Amino acid sequence: MKKIEAIIQPFQLDVVKDALIAIGIDGMTVSEVRGHGRQKGHKEVYRGQEYTVDLLPKVKLEIAVTNARFEEVIATLEAAARTGKIGDGKIFVSDLSEVVRIRNGDRGESAL
Amino acid sequence: MNSKFAQKFSRLQSRLREPQWRRYGMLLLAGKLVGVGLVVLLSMFINPGLLGSHAYAADPVLKANDVVNPINTMWTLVAAFLVFGMQVGFTMLEAGFCRSRETVNVLMECIVDTCLCGLLFYAVGFAFMFSHGNGFIGLNWFLLNGAPATYEATGVAFLAFWLFQFAFADTCSTITSGAMIGRTGFVGDLVYSVAVSGFIYPIIGHWAWGPDGFLATMGSAGNFLPWVGTSFHDFAGSTVVHTIGGFIALAGAIVLGPRLGRKFKRDGGGPMMPHDLTIAASGGLLLWFGWYGFNPGSTLSAMDFEGIGRVAANTTLAACAAGLTAMFYAYLTSKKWDVSFTVNGFLAGLVAITCPCYWVSPGGAIILGGIAGIIVVAGVELLEYLRIDDPIGAVPVHGFCGIWGTLSLGLFACGKYGSTGPFAPDHTAPLTGLLYGGGTTILVAQFIGSATITVATFGVSLAVMYAVNAMGILRVSREGELYGLDLHEHGISAYPEYVISSMGRPGGMSAIATSTESIHSHPTH
Numbered sequence: 001m002k003k004i005e006a007i008i009q010p011f012q013l014d015v016v017k018d019a020l021i022a023i024g025i026d027g028m029t030v031s032e033v034r035g036h037g038r039q040k041g042h043k044e045v046y047r048g049q050e051y052t053v054d055l056l057p058k059v060k061l062e063i064a065v066t067n068a069r070f071e072e073v074i075a076t077l078e079a080a081a082r083t084g085k086i087g088d089g090k091i092f093v094s095d096l097s098e099v100v101r102i103r104n105g106d107r108g109e110s111a112l
Numbered sequence: 113m114n115s116k117f118a119q120k121f122s123r124l125q126s127r128l129r130e131p132q133w134r135r136y137g138m139l140l141l142a143g144k145l146v147g148v149g150l151v152v153l154l155s156m157f158i159n160p161g162l163l164g165s166h167a168y169a170a171d172p173v174l175k176a177n178d179v180v181n182p183i184n185t186m187w188t189l190v191a192a193f194l195v196f197g198m199q200v201g202f203t204m205l206e207a208g209f210c211r212s213r214e215t216v217n218v219l220m221e222c223i224v225d226t227c228l229c230g231l232l233f234y235a236v237g238f239a240f241m242f243s244h245g246n247g248f249i250g251l252n253w254f255l256l257n258g259a260p261a262t263y264e265a266t267g268v269a270f271l272a273f274w275l276f277q278f279a280f281a282d283t284c285s286t287i288t289s290g291a292m293i294g295r296t297g298f299v300g301d302l303v304y305s306v307a308v309s310g311f312i313y314p315i316i317g318h319w320a321w322g323p324d325g326f327l328a329t330m331g332s333a334g335n336f337l338p339w340v341g342t343s344f345h346d347f348a349g350s351t352v353v354h355t356i357g358g359f360i361a362l363a364g365a366i367v368l369g370p371r372l373g374r375k376f377k378r379d380g381g382g383p384m385m386p387h388d389l390t391i392a393a394s395g396g397l398l399l400w401f402g403w404y405g406f407n408p409g410s411t412l413s414a415m416d417f418e419g420i421g422r423v424a425a426n427t428t429l430a431a432c433a434a435g436l437t438a439m440f441y442a443y444l445t446s447k448k449w450d451v452s453f454t455v456n457g458f459l460a461g462l463v464a465i466t467c468p469c470y471w472v473s474p475g476g477a478i479i480l481g482g483i484a485g486i487i488v489v490a491g492v493e494l495l496e497y498l499r500i501d502d503p504i505g506a507v508p509v510h511g512f513c514g515i516w517g518t519l520s521l522g523l524f525a526c527g528k529y530g531s532t533g534p535f536a537p538d539h540t541a542p543l544t545g546l547l548y549g550g551g552t553t554i555l556v557a558q559f560i561g562s563a564t565i566t567v568a569t570f571g572v573s574l575a576v577m578y579a580v581n582a583m584g585i586l587r588v589s590r591e592g593e594l595y596g597l598d599l600h601e602h603g604i605s606a607y608p609e610y611v612i613s614s615m616g617r618p619g620g621m622s623a624i625a626t627s628t629e630s631i632h633s634h635p636t637h
Contacts, residue, residue, distance in 0.1 A: 045446040047453065048493060051382035 191409020
């Protein structure tokens with residue numbers, strides 16, 4: 001099983017969610033995070049003074065998928081979240097050693 | 113007993129639900145009402161005087177003062193309530209422009225300053241400021257003892273006048289905390305507030321507004337500087353309230369030093385982020401609303417109805433002009449339509465018009481307001497350059513534009529407006545300024561008054577701030593400031609349910625501030 005962490009633009013969240021639901025991914029965890037990439041944010045002006053916005057608001061999605069499906073999920077995610085501009089985000093994939101459904105104790109792929 | 117009542121009650125409930133029982137109930141009720149009505153009617157025949165009125169003697173003829181004084185008092189009280197409403201505006205403005213970690217501290221300081229001011233102004237403040245004594249200080253009416261029924265020639269009830277002036281004193285007291293947000297120890301704030309509300313504001317204010325204040329009686333034979341030719345005029349307090357408040361704030365900001373982690377523009381830094389601009393902007397508008405009591409109420413006379421209307425109109429126009437010029441001037445330098453400068457802008461216009469509002473024309477109000485808008489933006493830049501941390505721009509808005517407003521009377525007083533006679537206090541006689549052919553007389557008097565009060569205020573308040581600092585209570589400890597004033601002094605953060613995370617950081621914010629942008633955990637119960 002794989003865990004997919006996707007950091008995306010906040011305004012792409014609805015598009016990505018709809019795309020994932022359309023391919024049958026039912027579970028996800030969404031959190032609001034802040035961060036930056038190679039550009040280290042950008043400069044703004046407030047009260048006549050320049051300041052750096054280097055912690056930009058992003059949205060993080062965490063999804064657990066089976067080995068069989070994860071390429072498909074990544075491709076969908078990527079396509080839905082892409083705008084082609086700086087700040088689109090990244091997807092991280094890691095191995096998941098165990099999954100448990102708390103309600104009834106299911107384990108492994110049947111708990112996904 | 114209880115269960116019987118419960119049974120009856122539940123029976124009533126179930127009956128109310130059935131339409132037939134409801135109709136029966138209505139019928140019973142109607143019948144009882146008709147019965148009562150019949151009894152009353154009958155009794156009127158038996159005793160006609162029961163509900164009818166007796167014939168009275170003719171009403172006594174009302175003399176002018178029977179009507180004038182009550183109306184003037186009413187007007188003064190309504191204005192006092194509006195000025196007190198400015199406290200809400202100040203609270204919201206200051207809270208909105210500071211960081212969330214010091215919000216509770218701001219709220220507490222505003223509330224406590226108000227409470228302290230009320231008691232101090234009752235005990236000694238009003239006495240120092242408005243009683244007779246000598247040119248420097250009033251010496252009567254401590255604890256309001258021995259006070260007459262009305263105040264001087266105004267005819268306004270004494271306590272109503274006291275309340276009106278308390279509201280003004282409260283305004284000054286609240287201004288002072290504005291530049292000291294985020295690093296002032298609460299006990300230190302209490303101590304310097306006592307000094308401000310009880311002594312600095314009333315005594316220095318006496319010079320300009322006391323019946324025998326040396327600036328109020330200046331310019332005539334036998335008084336201070338008779339060659340000036342006219343006294344110092346300050347209709348509603350550009351100098352007395354705003355300059356005094358602004359320069360005490362400046363003294364405090366200088367002695368305190370900036371907040372930890374604050375890096376200034378010339379060192380590559382920038383402002384600390386406001387945490388709620390909704391509250392800040394709404395607070396500013398509330399202040400504007402309260403100003404409609406601050407300026408027009410200073411006529412202390414509803415009889416001068418033209419004066420009230422003119423003052424209110426001038427107040428409005430100056431604020432409008434200042435808001436726009438500040439916004440456009442800020443846009444020139446930053447290419448953004450900055451909300452904080454716009455709010456500071458219209459407040460600056462309001463401060464500036466506060467002195468000359470009675471004597472200028474609407475056109476003059478617009479011009480002097482517009483200039484105030486530019487002064488305030490330049491003032492904020494100046495303080496930033498001098499490395500003085502003023503979170504909400506209190507010093508440029510109140511201090512600098514208070515001075516400008518006071519001086520502008522000497523330029524823009526147009527000579528057409530005045531109200532003398534039995535219903536008007538003396539200080540509303542017509543004045544003519546430089547731009548209307550009145551020469552420099554008034555300008556000189558305004559300059560002398562403003563300079564005297566500014567220098568005296570700044571000097572005394574520096575001394576007070578240094579004294580409180582020497583006691584070790586002015587600035588909060590470093591650990592307390594990093595932890596956050598709210599939790600350190602008040603035990604609760606303003607938004608305990610929300611995670612406090614760092615916003616877009618000012619460029620070059622030091623590592624100190626990084627470590628303090630921690631997530632405050634939900635307080636365990």
